[in-house]
Amino acid sequence: MPSTSSPGTEVLQQRAQLLALVAAALDARTSGGPLDPLESTRLDFKEEAGRRHRDGSLMPGSPRNVTAADHLADEVACMANTPGGGALLVGFDDRTGEVLGASLDADWLRHRIHQRIDVAPAVEERHVEGSRVLVLLVAESREPVEDTRSRLQWRVGGRCSPVDRTEWWLHQQRRRRHDTMAEPSGKTLRDVSARALQIARANVERAGAGAPDPLDDAELLRSLGVLPPDGVLTQAGALVFCPSPRTLVEYGRWDVEGGDVLDRGPALAGQSLLEQIDTVEQRLDAANTSITLSGAFAETALRRLPRRAVREAVLNGVTHRDWTTGEPTRVTWLDLDSALEVTSPGGFVGGVDEHNVLSEHYARHPALADLMRAIGLVDKQGIGVDRMYREMIALGHRPPSIHQTAGPRVRTRLRGGDPVVPVLTLMSAIRPSARRNDVKVALIVHTLLHRPFVDAQGLVPVLQRDAVYAAEAIEVAAAARVDGEPLVEPFKDVWVLSGRSIDLLERHRTAGLGILPYRRPAAEQQIVAVVEAWLERHTGISSGEYARLTGLTTSGGRGHLDRLVDSGRLRRGSSLGRNSHYVGAAAP
Incomplete structure (x- = not known):
């Protein structure tokens, strides 16, 4: 029987060995010798690509050198496929070993590499002979990593060489038999x-x-x-x-939850998993009927739930489930709710939970996940969840609900229906068009459809990333355009939907659609929600600030705030005139 080991312990041991290897190589490098003897299967010296003039002279570096980052992404993919992982030392002449220094911003580089190949190496700064260099520490991947040109390579000696998937998995099997x-x-x-x-x-x-x-x-x-x-x-x-003696993916269609069965689906025993997935997708395609939009959308037909979101929900529920149990993955369509539920045996694993499904990726069965990707059913790991979020938000639907239930099981729920036309209009107007596919932009827009403003700290739980990533996401959204104007714009120390974005949304009837509840609020509960959101991050609120958030005039905003003073929820601050403001009733 093969022995077992703790993946976490092994990673720490590999990282310690790698750091020791890096330290020894840098110490040896100070002696002035050539690089070749220092380079090995797990260690490679690199200069920043794109810094050489035609005459071979070195030009100044850039903190956001895309050419260098993409070149390093390919090298990181190669290292990640190599047993034990490896390290890239950036800032050295590839031929002579001369210390050139590195100008790349470490945080930006890590994020750029992660965008390109879904691997985020640790990036550390070191100083050698007075120059700044970067050390990229790459952990061994649990599944094959394709580079930016969809090649599969690993290190052989001191170079990257092609490897096919079968050879990669055979090597993994011989080394670990972990999957x-x-x-x-x-x-x-x-x-x-x-x-x-x-x-x-x-x-x-x-x-x-x-x-x-x-x-x-x-x-x-x-x-x-x-x-x-x-x-x-x-x-x-x-x-x-190969044909399975049992149902692996169970389909059912109901009118409402707990109601009448409309379609129990065919018996799938005797079909392979791939055939069962195909059969269920055909059933879902029939249930997920189209809705026709007219007007500005020229008789556009849209599904009640985005087809790509439906497919990703099913494939994620099959690929990442616990296959040691005989329980099927259950796929349920609820007709009147235009909703889909996919319930997968097995709980969250690998550090993933409902609060980080967008940022943490883990394959319970890497070989199966890689096969699904190789067939073309899914993209690189983690993209499926991003796609579900993006596709749902783009039509004005709520984001997917992904959580663990008793069993344990993971349940993914999508609820669609008629698209929210104002949201669809705004999302379709975003330029450059590639930003419409950016999940972080979609999440920021979705947040601002329901909250009057955002800031980096408030977006941390929304984006499921840290505040640095959230601040960068806001910069990206601010650079996007709607009819030539910014999608979002700054207001004081926060960010709000731009005037043009608001105009596009309010060109259509938004009442009763659940969006922009903070615009010209009438009910006291809505007024309180805007004020409390502002006071969570500020010591007071002025009538001008309230008016900007709600679309009212300054005098109209003052009237709303005075209502809250009369009801005891606010009191007037000490300042008068143009600097007058209001504070919480309990504020000192």
Whole structure:
């Protein structure tokens, strides 16, 4: 029986060994010797790409050198695929070993690399011979990492060399046998479903990942990393491609929760996982009918729930579930609510919970997750959740609900219906158009549809990242444009929707849609909500500040605040005239 180990302990040991290796290499480098003897499978010296003039002279560096960051992202991917991980020492001439220094901003570089390859190396600053250099510490990945050109490489000696998925997983299996999905199944090509192969081939071709010439069945499975040279499928390959004696994905359609059954779905025992997913997706496609928008959208047909969000919910529920239990992944469509629930056996693992599903990514079965990605069913790890959020928010729907229930199980719920036209209008007007696909921009817009303002600290739980990331996200949103004007703009020490964004939203009827409740509030509860939100971060509120947040005139704002004074919720501060302000009733 293979021995077990704690992944956390192993990572700490690898990091300690790597730091010792870096320290020894930098000490040896001070002796002035060449780099070649110092470079190894786990260590590489690099200069910042894009700093050389045509004549070979070195030009000044930039804190946000995209060319250098993308080049380093490829090197990080290579290191992440290498057993034990490795370190990149940035700021050295590749040939002579001369210390050139590094100008890249460490935090920006880490974020840029994470954007490009979904790996965020630790970036540390060091000083060598009076110059600043960077050390990128790359942990070994639990699954293959493709670089920015979709190549799979790892370190051989002192260089990056291509490796195919099958070889990568065989090496992992020999070293650890940590993922049962990478182990042999006893199934062979003869056990594979012809329809499953047909579905996989179509997905690979649709994703643009196919080879120039058509692959035969064995070549296709080998390219997906599930058919080793001995001809025995991996457990992941057998699960996805071979008929199962039981239902793996259970579908049901109800009128309302706990109501009448409209469709129990067909019996899926005897189909492979890939076939069962395909069958359930067809059922969902029939249930998820279209809604036609007219007017400015020229008879646009939209699904009650975004199809991409539906697909990601199902695939996440299948890929990341606990496969040691015989319980199926349950997919339930609720007709009158235009809602989808996907319930997966097994709770959250790997440090992921409902408060960080956007920022923390962990594959319970890396070999299965990689196979789903290789087929083209899912993108790189973590993108599926981002996509669900973005697709739902873009139509004015509430973000997905993802939480753990008893069992344990993870339940993902999407609720759609008629799109909220003002929100759809605003999101469609954002430029550059690529920003419409940016989940952090979508989350900031969604927040400002319901709250009068945002700041970095308040966005931390929304974005599920730290305040530094939140501040950068606000900068990105502020750089986006709507009809040539900013999407969001600063007001005092916070950020609000710009006047143009508000105009686009209010061009349509917003009453009763649950958005902009703070604009021209009438009920005292709405007035109190705006004031309390401001006073959570400020010592007082003036009539001018309240008017800016609510769209009222200054005198109208003063009237609202005076109402709260009369009801005992506020009192007037000590300042008078233009500096007059109001404070909480209990404030000193």
